[in-house]
Amino acid sequence: MSTENASSATSSTTSSNKLKNAAGEYLTFVLGEEQYGLEILKVQEIRGYDSVTQIANTPEFIKGVVNLRGKIVPIVDLRIKFQLGKVEYDEFTVVIILNLNGRVVGIVVDGVSDVMALKEDQIRDVPSLVSNIDTKYIVGLASVEEQMFILVDIEQLMSSQEMALMDAVAVH
Amino acid sequence: MTIDMSQFYEVFFDEAEELLAEAERLLLGIDLDSPDDEELNAIFRAAHSIKGGAATFGFMDMTEITHVLENLLDKIRKHEMALTAEHVDAFLAAKDVLKMELDGHRLATAVDQDQVSDVKMVLKSLSEAGGVIVSAAHEPKAAPAVAAQAPIVEAPKPAEPVAVQAAVPDDGLNHFNIELPEVSEKDMTNLQDELGLLGEVVASKNDKGRYVFKLATDSTQADIISICSFVLDPDDLIITVSTNVAAASAPVEVKAAVVEDAGFGLFEDDIAPKAVSASAPTEDATANSSGVKIHEEVGYGLFSSDGKDNVEEGYGFFAPFRPHKDAEVAELIGDDTVATEANSGAVAVAKVEVASQVAGAPGGVERRSPGRRETDKAAATAETTSIRVGIEKVDQLINLVGELVITQAMIEQRISNLDPVLHEPLINSVGQLTRNTRDLQESVMSIRMMPMDFVFSRFPRMVRDLAAKLGKKLDFVTVGAATELDKGLIERIVDPLTHLVRNSVDHGIESPAGRKAAGKPETGTLTLSAAHKGGSIVIEVTDDGAGLDRNKLLAKAAKNGLPVSESMSDTDVFNLIFAPGFSTAEVVTDVSGRGVGMDVVKRNITAMNGVVEIRSALGYGTTISIALPLTLAILDGMSVSLGNSIYVIPLNLIVETLQPRAEDIKTVTGEGRMVHVRGEYLPIIALHSLFNHHTDITDPTQGVLVLLESDGKKSALFVDRLVGQQQVVIKSLETNYRKVPGVSGATIMGDGGVALILDVSAIIQMGQTSNYLTGAPPFAHYQSAQLIEKNSNP
Numbered sequence: 022m023s024t025e026n027a028s029s030a031t032s033s034t035t036s037s038n039k040l041k042n043a044a045g046e047y048l049t050f051v052l053g054e055e056q057y058g059l060e061i062l063k064v065q066e067i068r069g070y071d072s073v074t075q076i077a078n079t080p081e082f083i084k085g086v087v088n089l090r091g092k093i094v095p096i097v098d099l100r101i102k103f104q105l106g107k108v109e110y111d112e113f114t115v116v117i118i119l120n121l122n123g124r125v126v127g128i129v130v131d132g133v134s135d136v137m138a139l140k141e142d143q144i145r146d147v148p149s150l151v152s153n154i155d156t157k158y159i160v161g162l163a164s165v166e167e168q169m170f171i172l173v174d175i176e177q178l179m180s181s182q183e184m185a186l187m188d189a190v191a192v193h
Numbered sequence: 194m195t196i197d198m199s200q201f202y203e204v205f206f207d208e209a210e211e212l213l214a215e216a217e218r219l220l221l222g223i224d225l226d227s228p229d230d231e232e233l234n235a236i237f238r239a240a241h242s243i244k245g246g247a248a249t250f251g252f253m254d255m256t257e258i259t260h261v262l263e264n265l266l267d268k269i270r271k272h273e274m275a276l277t278a279e280h281v282d283a284f285l286a287a288k289d290v291l292k293m294e295l296d297g298h299r300l301a302t303a304v305d306q307d308q309v310s311d312v313k314m315v316l317k318s319l320s321e322a323g324g325v326i327v328s329a330a331h332e333p334k335a336a337p338a339v340a341a342q343a344p345i346v347e348a349p350k351p352a353e354p355v356a357v358q359a360a361v362p363d364d365g366l367n368h369f370n371i372e373l374p375e376v377s378e379k380d381m382t383n384l385q386d387e388l389g390l391l392g393e394v395v396a397s398k399n400d401k402g403r404y405v406f407k408l409a410t411d412s413t414q415a416d417i418i419s420i421c422s423f424v425l426d427p428d429d430l431i432i433t434v435s436t437n438v439a440a441a442s443a444p445v446e447v448k449a450a451v452v453e454d455a456g457f458g459l460f461e462d463d464i465a466p467k468a469v470s471a472s473a474p475t476e477d478a479t480a481n482s483s484g485v486k487i488h489e490e491v492g493y494g495l496f497s498s499d500g501k502d503n504v505e506e507g508y509g510f511f512a513p514f515r516p517h518k519d520a521e522v523a524e525l526i527g528d529d530t531v532a533t534e535a536n537s538g539a540v541a542v543a544k545v546e547v548a549s550q551v552a553g554a555p556g557g558v559e560r561r562s563p564g565r566r567e568t569d570k571a572a573a574t575a576e577t578t579s580i581r582v583g584i585e586k587v588d589q590l591i592n593l594v595g596e597l598v599i600t601q602a603m604i605e606q607r608i609s610n611l612d613p614v615l616h617e618p619l620i621n622s623v624g625q626l627t628r629n630t631r632d633l634q635e636s637v638m639s640i641r642m643m644p645m646d647f648v649f650s651r652f653p654r655m656v657r658d659l660a661a662k663l664g665k666k667l668d669f670v671t672v673g674a675a676t677e678l679d680k681g682l683i684e685r686i687v688d689p690l691t692h693l694v695r696n697s698v699d700h701g702i703e704s705p706a707g708r709k710a711a712g713k714p715e716t717g718t719l720t721l722s723a724a725h726k727g728g729s730i731v732i733e734v735t736d737d738g739a740g741l742d743r744n745k746l747l748a749k750a751a752k753n754g755l756p757v758s759e760s761m762s763d764t765d766v767f768n769l770i771f772a773p774g775f776s777t778a779e780v781v782t783d784v785s786g787r788g789v790g791m792d793v794v795k796r797n798i799t800a801m802n803g804v805v806e807i808r809s810a811l812g813y814g815t816t817i818s819i820a821l822p823l824t825l826a827i828l829d830g831m832s833v834s835l836g837n838s839i840y841v842i843p844l845n846l847i848v849e850t851l852q853p854r855a856e857d858i859k860t861v862t863g864e865g866r867m868v869h870v871r872g873e874y875l876p877i878i879a880l881h882s883l884f885n886h887h888t889d890i891t892d893p894t895q896g897v898l899v900l901l902e903s904d905g906k907k908s909a910l911f912v913d914r915l916v917g918q919q920q921v922v923i924k925s926l927e928t929n930y931r932k933v934p935g936v937s938g939a940t941i942m943g944d945g946g947v948a949l950i951l952d953v954s955a956i957i958q959m960g961q962t963s964n965y966l967t968g969a970p971p972f973a974h975y976q977s978a979q980l981i982e983k984n985s986n987p
């Protein structure tokens with residue numbers, strides 16, 4: 022399992038290679054009409070959305086920071102980022118707290134559905150298409166019982182420059 | 194500036210003890226054939242740190258030993274000399290001597306000067322001769338516990354027999370005859386006075402020209418010995434005891450370990466006895482029929498002559514004494530015969546005999562005097578109550594208390610909806626909970642906070658002494674001593690700062706003559722400063738000395754085989770001094786110059802997630818700047834509200850707060866707003882427009898102006914209202930997020946929410962450069978940069 026993590030974390034390799042190592046357990050979540058999946062081992066916990074302190078002059082999708090048991094954790098709303106789903110915050114809003122190499126980040130999604138184990142042969146290559154999520158952050162597509170899941174390399178995505186979550190992006 | 198250095202002694206003692214223990218651990222684990230360089234370096238660093246600390250506090254005896262030790266270690270570390278078993282032994286012996294001296298300072302126990310000079314000699318001879326000869330005099334001490342081999346190795350200091358005689362009067366007191374070795378008249382009188390505190394003393398001279406005290410006391414022999422040991426070597430004492438038990442029966446011959454132990458308060462027995470291989474117990478192992486039944490008790494009651502206060506009197510002497518254990522390890526037990534005549538009725542004395550007997554028997558007994566000393570120490574340090582706790586534990590505690598506060602706030606909120614009449618008891622209880630929680634939080638927070646003064650005030654003395662020693666003149670200035678810093682950081686910053694200050698005095702500041710020649714005032718200036726800056730605490734050591742010589746550094750680096758080139762930037766060149774073993778000093782003094790300091794500094798700072806930076810100009814001086822992250826720091830803050838958010842402003846940067854009148858608000862070219870405060874016009878920075886934050890209050894007269902001063906610039910920050918003043922724990926935003934312009938960190942408020950801490954100097958700068966008043970969005974540059982990045986991302 023850990024080798025899969027490691028390799029998917031550094032998946033600048035070809036997509037077929039990506040697929041090879043993509044098997045594993047995924048947490049699936051909903052954004053708008055679409056089903057997504059992310060590696061379960063990156064998930065620290067799932068919690069509700071509350072009392073976010075907004076930060077000045079940040080992109081709209083960065084909602085702010087919350088206190089997670091003494092840690093200051095940024096919250097990103099993927100619905101805003103990818104323009105999917107209805108952006109509203111209520112008691113059903115779900116935040117997935119991710120632990121990416123020691124950095125803790127929360128993402129707001131429309132809902133969390135399931136945890137599934139995916140085998141290699143269930144995962145297909147990504148066709149090149151236009152999407153809001155750059156295909157380089159997509160590991161592959163999985164189809165389970167007529168449903169399609171988009172498997173996201175969440176670590177690559179969250180540390181990407183466009184997320185503006187890391188200091189490399191900071192402009193002075 | 195006068196400082197009571199003794200308040201820091203305890204810290205040094207603790208540190209030194211840790212370092213010694215660490216050094217010992219490393220020494221014991223070292224592989225003689227292929228010693229690990231890193232380990233050697235670590236041992237060296239430990240010695241160096243102890244030396245530094247000891248010198249700071251003026252414990253010259255420890256400095257001397259460590260200096261010699263360090264010389265030797267340095268040679269080995271640089272592979273100029275091969276590490277041999279003798280070295281390790283000598284190092285261990287030195288460690289023990291250091292420990293003894295440390296205890297001497299700490300607990301006022303006696304220090305065996307002979308042993309000290311022995312060890313010093315050994316180290317010196319090793320360091321000079323390449324470690325060939327180990328003279329007989331020290332070998333026994335150094336030899337690590339070897340099991341009894343050849344009977345009889347000459348003890349380092351053959352102790353004279355202690356004769357304990359039973360018989361005589363019946364007055365409830367012990368009667369001791371104490372025969373002193375040759376001592377001066379003065380010592381004798383001192384001793385007599387001291388002993389006089391215990392009971393009646395009669396002094397006389399015996400036929401050998403020695404002084405003899407007759408002492409009637411209810412104290413024990415151990416007490417007497419410990420008193421005597423301040424003045425003379427207890428091994429040279431001859432004490433005869435007369436107990437109060439009249440019915441003397443079969444006298445018992447005892448071979449005792451007591452001679453060594455009699456040196457209570459002496460430390461060489463830690464090592465020496467081990468080495469003094471047990472001689473055959475020979476004689477009468479069986480002689481003392483009387484005491485056999487009390488084997489189990491031999492651990493205590495040594496020397497107790499009335500059999501009552503066994504424990505106390507035994508003073509833990511033989512506490513770790515486990516008869517008949519480890520039969521083969523018959524360490525020690527001198528052949529120094531102690532002829533004790535006691536009657537079998539004198540229980541305690543008989544016990545002594547048994548103990549001794551057992552010890553002397555070939556079956557052997559593990560005798561561990563360190564354990565004994567531990568007991569003494571426990572007694573001695575019972576009053577000094579400080580414990581060292583891992584910072585993670587404190588952190589965890591603080592986080593837990595934070596959680597508790599939040600939970601408590603939640604409960605409070607819940608019950609506020611309840612009918613106060615119906616639920617009065619509950620509401621009262623919650624009130625109590627609130628108070629207790631607040632107290633708890635305050636106490637927990639206070640665990641970690643300390644002013645930098647705690648560190649700074651160590652230095653004036655050190656600097657003075659150093660300057661005097663080196664014949665330099667300098668003024669020592671501290672700035673920002675009130676800056677509060679987390680205790681964890683304070684403790685860890687001491688070592689690096691000590692090194693930096695020493696380096697500055699030794700290498701930085703030139704001699705008065707040199708300074709004169711360079712056209713500078715004879716008296717140099719050394720400044721130590723601390724301040725909160727941006728997201729960090731910056732501690733700087735600045736001297737107006739010679740500065741770093743780029744060419745010299747490069748030459749030295751090339752000689753040391755470091756990869757350097759002429760084209761390196763100044764910063765890179767200066768950073769060379771952080772390489773292990775790098776020193777540009779021509780002469781290695783006992784102050785500095787071994788190149789160990791900077792290596793340690795860098796290591797320690799990096800371990801704290803800090804950054805060290807060197808700024809230097811040849812001929813003008815050097816500044817070494819240490820920036821520590823705020824993660825652990827605590828800040829006195831003023832919380833202000835803006836819309837529905839709370840921001841915290843560092844209190845020390847606030848000049849005053851005011852609610853302006855309309856006529857005090859002026860505009861410049863109809864745009865930039867200024868406020869007129871007591872003859873000064875200050876620019877108004879509206880936080881809501883700077884941060885793009887929605888608020889209903891956009892007219893300064895409706896809100897509050899907070900006058901800020903940073904880097905000599907003043908501005909008025911316009912916020913909605915003041916909320917309150919409080920101490921906050923600064924949390925880094927960068928741990929999980931990134932740096933945000935205008936924000937130095939975040940903190941968790943009482944209600945569990947997050948509040949951002951404003952970076953005042955950045956805000957003042959932003960206020961000046963930003964054109965927010967003209968309608969263009971602030972951070973336009975920031976946002977456009979975002980866009981560019983986005984676009985450049987295919």
